[in-house]
Amino acid sequence: MTAMLLIEQALNGLQYGVMLFLMAAGLTLVFGVMGLINLAHGSLFMVGAFACAAVAGATGSFWLGLAASLAAAAAAGAIVEMTVIRRLYARDHLDQVLATFALILVFSEGTRWAFGSFPLYLDIPAALAGPVTLPGGLEYPLYRLVLIGVGLGVAAGLFWLIGRTRLGIRIRAGEADREMIAALGVDISRLYTIVFALGAALAGLAGALVGALQSVQVGMGEPVLILAFVVIVIGGIGSIKGALVGAILVGMTDTLGRFVLPLALGTVMSRSDAGAIGAALASMLIYILMAVVLVLRPGGLYGRA
Amino acid sequence: MNVKTILMAAVAAVAMADNATAEPVKVGMITTLSGGGASLGIDTRDGFMLAVGMANNPDLEVIIEDDQRKPDVAVQLADKMIQSDKVDVLTGIVWSNLAMAVVPAATAQGKFYLSTNAAPSQLAGKGCNPNYFAVSYQNDNLHEAAGAYAATAGITKAFIMAPNYPAGKDSLAGFKRFYEGDVVGEVYTQLGQTDYAGEIAQIRASGADGVFIFLPGGMGISFVKQYADSGVGLPLIGPAFSFDQSILQAMGDAALGTLNGANWSPDLDNAANAAFVTAFAEKYDRLPSVYASYGYDTANLLLSAMAKASVADAPAFRAALKAADFASVRGKFAFGPANHPIQDLYVREVVKEGDLYTNKIVGTAMTDRGNPYEGECKM
Numbered sequence: 046m047t048a049m050l051l052i053e054q055a056l057n058g059l060q061y062g063v064m065l066f067l068m069a070a071g072l073t074l075v076f077g078v079m080g081l082i083n084l085a086h087g088s089l090f091m092v093g094a095f096a097c098a099a100v101a102g103a104t105g106s107f108w109l110g111l112a113a114s115l116a117a118a119a120a121a122g123a124i125v126e127m128t129v130i131r132r133l134y135a136r137d138h139l140d141q142v143l144a145t146f147a148l149i150l151v152f153s154e155g156t157r158w159a160f161g162s163f164p165l166y167l168d169i170p171a172a173l174a175g176p177v178t179l180p181g182g183l184e185y186p187l188y189r190l191v192l193i194g195v196g197l198g199v200a201a202g203l204f205w206l207i208g209r210t211r212l213g214i215r216i217r218a219g220e221a222d223r224e225m226i227a228a229l230g231v232d233i234s235r236l237y238t239i240v241f242a243l244g245a246a247l248a249g250l251a252g253a254l255v256g257a258l259q260s261v262q263v264g265m266g267e268p269v270l271i272l273a274f275v276v277i278v279i280g281g282i283g284s285i286k287g288a289l290v291g292a293i294l295v296g297m298t299d300t301l302g303r304f305v306l307p308l309a310l311g312t313v314m315s316r317s318d319a320g321a322i323g324a325a326l327a328s329m330l331i332y333i334l335m336a337v338v339l340v341l342r343p344g345g346l347y348g349r350a
Numbered sequence: 351m352n353v354k355t356i357l358m359a360a361v362a363a364v365a366m367a368d369n370a371t372a373e374p375v376k377v378g379m380i381t382t383l384s385g386g387g388a389s390l391g392i393d394t395r396d397g398f399m400l401a402v403g404m405a406n407n408p409d410l411e412v413i414i415e416d417d418q419r420k421p422d423v424a425v426q427l428a429d430k431m432i433q434s435d436k437v438d439v440l441t442g443i444v445w446s447n448l449a450m451a452v453v454p455a456a457t458a459q460g461k462f463y464l465s466t467n468a469a470p471s472q473l474a475g476k477g478c479n480p481n482y483f484a485v486s487y488q489n490d491n492l493h494e495a496a497g498a499y500a501a502t503a504g505i506t507k508a509f510i511m512a513p514n515y516p517a518g519k520d521s522l523a524g525f526k527r528f529y530e531g532d533v534v535g536e537v538y539t540q541l542g543q544t545d546y547a548g549e550i551a552q553i554r555a556s557g558a559d560g561v562f563i564f565l566p567g568g569m570g571i572s573f574v575k576q577y578a579d580s581g582v583g584l585p586l587i588g589p590a591f592s593f594d595q596s597i598l599q600a601m602g603d604a605a606l607g608t609l610n611g612a613n614w615s616p617d618l619d620n621a622a623n624a625a626f627v628t629a630f631a632e633k634y635d636r637l638p639s640v641y642a643s644y645g646y647d648t649a650n651l652l653l654s655a656m657a658k659a660s661v662a663d664a665p666a667f668r669a670a671l672k673a674a675d676f677a678s679v680r681g682k683f684a685f686g687p688a689n690h691p692i693q694d695l696y697v698r699e700v701v702k703e704g705d706l707y708t709n710k711i712v713g714t715a716m717t718d719r720g721n722p723y724e725g726e727c728k729m
Contacts, residue, residue: 050555057547153384162388163636164571164600169579176581184554186579189547258576259544260568260600264385268542300548307537316536317522324514324538 049183054304055297060189062296063196067251068269069276069288070203071244077283078219078240081130082138084145086248086273087266088152093118093249094256094265095156098167107170111253118249119242126241131234149267157263165261167253192254199247200289207285216240220283275331279338281348290346295331302330373660374409377652378431380424380452381442381466383416387567389596390444390641391416394466396634397645398442404629405653413437419444421451428452432459438661439464441648444641446470446489446517457481460664462671464652466644470516471523474690475723481664483671483689485651486644487613488721489517490524492589495611495695495715496562497529500587502713503609503697505560506531509553509584512564514538521564521589527722534558539565546573550580560584566591571600578604585609590709593700595639598707605700605707613691614643614680615698615711622677637708643679650676682718688729690721 072086096117101110125148133141168174169188176184207213215236218226227233252266259265276295280287307323314322338346379398382391395414402412413435417424424443431437439462443449449468456463457479469484500508510525510533512518518538526533535556537549553561561584565573570592577586590612598605616627616637626646630638638646654676659666674685686692695716698709721727 047555050551053551053554054548057545057551060547061545157384157388162383162392163596164389164568166600166602168575168602168604174579176579184581186547186576186581188579255544258572258579260571260597262568262600263388265544265568267385268544303539304548304552320536320538321514321519324540328514328540 049181050304052181053183053185054300056185056189056193058297058300059293060193060196060296061300062293063193063200064251064255065269065272065276065296066196066200066289066292067247067254068273069280069292070199070285071247072273073277073280073283073285073288074216074240075244076277078216079130079134079237081133082141082145083130083244084142084270085125085148085152086244087268087270088149089118089122089245089248089266090252090255090269091152091156091263091266092121093252094167094261095160095165095252096249097253097256098165098261099160101167102165107168107257110167111250114249114253115246118252119246121249122245123238123242125245126238130241131237134237153263160263162263167256167261169257188257195250195254199250200285203285212239272331275335277345279335279345281342281345284345284347287345287347294334298330298334299327302327306330373662374411375439375652375656375661376435376437377410377412377439377441378428378435378437379412379414379442380417380427380431380440380448381414382419382444383414385418387419387444390467390567390639391442393596393639393641394442394444394645397630397638397642398466398649399645400626400630400633400642401646401649401653403633405649407653407656409656410653414442417443417448419448421448424448425451425455428456432456432461438462439652441652442466442645443468445515446520447515449473450516453482454479462661462667464648464671466648467641468517469690471520471723472516474688474721475726476728478688478724478727478729480668480689480729483651483685484721485648485691487693488690488723489520490527490722491693491695491719492591492611492613493521493524493562493564494528494719494722495613495697496587496589496609497525497527497611498695499609499611499697499713499715500525500560500562501530503560503585503587505562505585505587507534507557507559508532508562509535509537509556509558509560510562511535511537511539511549513541513543513569515541518564524722525562525564528716539569541569543569544572546576547580549573550577550582553577553584554580554582558584561586563588563592566594567597570594571597574601574604574608587611590614590640590698593698593709594641595637595708596641598700598709601707603702606702608700609712610698610700610709611715612640612696612698612709613693614640615696615709617710618679618681618696620679620681623679623681626679637706647676647678647680647683650678686720686724688721688724688727690724692718692720695719 093114097110097114100113276291280291310319446468655670658670
């Protein structure tokens with residue numbers, strides 16, 4: 046029974062991790078290629094969730110909503126890149142942080158203006174609802190299994206895109222030397238728009254997929270954004286591989302920590318106290334993980350030192 | 351006209367000013383209007399302002415600010431309202447950790463604080479203050495109602511869960527106080543947590559036959575949807591906050607049939623409540639939540655005190671508040687010795703009426719329940 050519970054928790058951690066990866070991938074791409082700190086990445090997550098909830102609510106189809114979330118987040122990303130972000134590449138990081146923080150406020154208030162302050166309804170599509178029985182008799186929600194599959198699929202697709210396609214070559218070249226690639230005749234500003242829109246679409250996809258599990262509301266992107274930053278710092282800024290490994294590490298640490306710590310403390314103190322202290326310690330775990338990684342490898346796991 | 355008549359006229363004018371126009375009261379409302387908990391603050395504000403609008407009292411001025419659910423922001427707003435806006439009364443805070451940051455300092459400066467929601471145990475017992483009035487409840491109350499009713503609902507082995515913050519601890523303590531079954535699991539989650547897969551796995555493995563959750567706002571939506579999808583299927587019970595009007599529509603069918611402890615419900619049968627629900631729906635085009643009902647009651651309590659005493663005369667105003675001479679939407683309402691309400695507690699069930707999810711009272715959990723910490727209060 047305990048082994049089963051542990052396996053179930055590991056699956057939960059994996060699922061949480063791959064969803065974090067969808068957020069972190071865009072963030073790390075944008076930082077790696079353009080050297081831009083984008084605090085508004087969480088807003089794109091929210092845009093995806095709201096687009097999915099609004100379209101699914103109007104048409105009754107989650108899948109149309111999912112398509113809408115990709116389109117809306119990519120479009121929002123492209124527009125933001127062309128109107129605001131483009132002016133920030135040459136500026137220092139503090140200006141970027143200020144401008145993208147302003148974007149968070151604009152997106153949040155804009156969404157509140159359009160959809161109101163009350164959470165929206167978005168449910169898991171009927172075809173994926175309910176639990177399935179895994180080998181060994183473990184009951185696990187089908188939707189979460191699908192999320193794991195989608196996340197790993199997107200990761201594989203990204204590795205292929207970066208490693209095997211012409212666009213990927215340009216992205217890597219842009220990371221290495223942006224003046225040279227511009228001199229070789231690549232339209233660098235178009236490349237930047239594409240990368241930014243791609244990162245935005247991934248965040249939008251994560252927002253829509255996670256939105257079906259949680260509450261679709263204004264401000265839902267910011268807590269995820271903080272975790273995504275932890276992930277890319279652990280993984281090494283600019284590295285897709287680092288983002289994947291970092292995301293799964295953070296997902297596992299957080300989920301298993303919340304499960305194991307109260308149990309372990311419960312052997313030495315009352316259950317009520319163990320629950321409270323364990324929960325408090327568990328919420329610190331990922332930051333402790335980050336600190337340890339930074340002490341051992343200051344550039345992150347796969348970063349350039 | 352000689353000096354004497356001028357003086358007399360002046361004295362008469364002053365005397366008349368004193369009688370004819372009551373002392374204006376300035377209220378500072380600090381509540382959550384943006385971010386994850388915004389729907390709770392907006393309902394608090396709308397309920398409060400509905401009563402203010404209905405009374406149309408020119409002597410009442412309300413300043414409203416957004417605390418963003420952040421204790422530091424709430425403290426700054428309170429300082430600003432007290433020092434530069436010179437408010438007489440503060441109100442509106444939804445979250446207990448914010449209340450703990452604001453209330454003791456405000457009452458120490460001689461301001462009145464009327465709580466529309468948060469009423470942590472610390473302020474109900476040792477930290478009580480004659481200028482602090484909880485209009486809503488004491489934090490434990492709605493959880494006590496759920497606990498007292500859980501055994502009746504057939505829950506004998508409960509798994510209980512709340513966020514790790516002051517009201518979360520009050521919640522689980524309150525549930526256990528009158529619960530007659532066993533507690534087989536007790537978990538504190540993070541405040542603002544959105545994924546409950548880990549907790550649901552523990553519920554599945556715990557051998558419980560029912561689950562008590564205190565997860566207000568977006569946390570409740572996330573949990574209830576994920577719980578329904580997990581197929582665990584044990585009955586859910588909680589305080590009203592976990593299944594409130596402001597979040598039910600986002601939960602959808604997943605919330606149907608769940609039970610929750612409350613001190614108010616839209617279908618509670620009294621004239622004040624009927625008028626409130628109708629007026630609220632008319633003005634805002636939605637059904638009120640418990641938060642809206644507390645906001646409405648708080649404004650009416652304040653208005654009733656203003657009619658009796660001047661806010662400049664603190665002891666008289668305090669006595670006028672304590673008399674609670676207003677028509678509460680809860681029907682029965684009185685303040686106990688530590689300025690917390692003595693009231694009936696109900697259990698509600700989530701039902702669907704037409705296209706709308708709402709709550710209906712299914713039973714009375716406790717009658718004339720007061721503040722469990724009033725013995726520790728010395729004032």
